[in-house]
Amino acid sequence: MANFVLVPGAWLGAWAWDEVAGLLRADGHGVYAVTLSGLADRFGPGAEEVGQAQHVADIVAVVEDNDLHDVVLAGHSYAGIPAGQAAAAIGERLRRMVYVDANVPIDGCSFADGWSEEGRAWLTDQLARAGGYWPPLTAEDYAGQDLTEPMITRIVDLSTPHPGRAIQEPARLPRPITELPTTYLKCLRDGATPTSTVLTHLKSPQWTLAELDTGHWPMISRPTELAKLLSALG
Template identity: 55%
Template sequence: MANLVLVAGARLGAWAWDDVLPELRAAGHGTYPLSLSGLAEKQGVPAGQQTHVQDIVDEIEGRDLRDVILVGHSYSGIPVGQAAERIGDRLTRAVFVDSALPVDGEAFISLMPDGGAKVMASIAENAGFWPPVPASHFAGHGLTDDQIARIVAGSTPHPGATLTEPAVLKRPLAELPATYISCSLDGAALDADLAELMTSDRWRLAELTTGHWPMFSQPRELARILLDAAGPISDDAATSDTEHHRTPGRSR
C-alpha cells in the first residue's frame, strides 16, 4: 500500500481531489489531500513558498507516512518538488500533474512569459494576494460548465509571496524518482527543460488528452496514472483510451 499526498494548484484546496480519491481508496492506498496555508479552509494563514514546502513536509512527517507518492498540480509542483527531496526515504515517487517545476533560486513568477509583471501588479492591487479568475479563464480545457462553476466557487485568493519567493533545491531535480503528467488538447511540443529531464532514467512521462485541470475533467484517467505510480494495478485499470506513456522528448 502506498500513501498518496495530493496538493492542488493555485487557489485550490484539498477539495479539488474529491473525484480522484474513490478509485485510489478502492485500490487500498492511503490518501491525504492537502490544503496549503492561506488557501481553502486555511484562508487567513500567512504563507510564503517555504511555508508551503513545510506544510507538505509536516503532513508527511507528522503522520509518519512511508511509501509516499507525492503529487503536485500546477503551481504546487514547485513546493512539492522541494518537499520531495526533504522527506528522504519516505518518498517512493513524486508525480507532477501538468505542473511548474522548481528551479533552485528561481520563483514561480519567473516562469511567466512577461516575467510575471501582470501577476505582480495584480498581487499589489489585491492586498498581497493573486485573486481568483473568472469562468472564462477555464474555457478550452475540456471542462463542462458545471465543472467550471465548481472550480470558480471553490477558489480562494492565493498568497502572493508563494509566487515570488525563490525555490531552494539541494540537488538536481533529475535525481528524484518522478512521473510528469502532461495535459494537452492541442498537441503542443514538450518544453525543452522538461524534455531534458526526461533523459533521466528516474523520470517517466505520461499524457492525458485534456486541459490543465484533469482532476475535474478526467478524474478516473488521472487516478489510473497515480495508481500506476503507486505500484502494479489490474489489467483493466492499466488500460486507458486517454493516457499512455510516451517516448521522452517527443512532441505532444
C-alpha cells in the same frame, strides 16, 4: 500499496482531489489530500504573507506527522514547485514524485521567474490591485480545458485568492530533482509538449513522461483516468 499525498495548484484546496482520492482509496491506497496554508479553509487575514517555504513545510509535515512511507507525491500546477522541494526533502520515504501538468522547481527561482517581462509586470499589477494576493481565474479562463459548465462553476465558487509571496519566493532544492524517481504528466489540451526545462529533465533515467488527453485540471475533468494512472504508479 502506496501512500498518496495530493497537492492542489493555485487557488485550490484539498477539495479539488475529492473524486481522485475516493478512487485511490477504493484501490487500497492511503490518501492524504493537502490544503496549503493561506488557501481554501486555511484562507484568512494575513494569508497574503504565506511564503513558498511554508507550503513546502505543509507537505513535509503531512508525510512526517503521519509517519508515511512509500509516498507518491503528486503536485498540480503551481504546487509542483513546493511539492518538488518536499520530495527532495523526505528522502527514503518517497516512492515517486508526480508532476501533474505542473511547474517544476528550479533552485533559486520563483514561480514567476520564468515568465516574460510583460508577464511579470502583469503579475505585479495583479498583486498590487488585490492587496498582495493573486486573484482566482474567472469562468471564461477555463474555456477549452475539457471542463463542463458545472465543473467550472464548482472551481470558480470554491477558489480563493493565492498568497502573492508564495509565487515570488525562490525555490531551495536540497538535492537535484533529476535524481528522484519522477513521472511528469502532460495534459495535452493545455499544450502538446512540456516546457524546455521539463524536456531537459526527462533525459534523466529517473524521469518518465505520461500524457492525458484533457485540460490543465485533470482531477476535475478526468478523475477516473487520472486515478487509474496514479494507482498504476503506486
